[in-house]
Amino acid sequence: MLLSILLPILSIGILIFIVYDKQDGLIQGEIDALNKTYKGLIVIGDTHIAPFKNFPNIFIKVGSVQFFESKE
Secondary structure: HHHHHHHHHHHHHHHHHHHOOOOOHHHHHHHHHHHOOOEEEEEEEEEEEEEEOOOOOOEEEOOOEEOOOOOO
């Protein structure tokens, strides 16, 4: 009984920790994928993930976004 309550809570806690720990890499990976298809260059500043601000949607706050016409 206790295990059936603690296991989901522990799993969600570990998942949230991993997302917070890897948030920069996750978002940078998505920006890199966008840059492959975009003719120019997209550069972003600091990002912060807030998974419970608009629950069940995940909120991502981006400090600054720059669009360049070319990749040079």
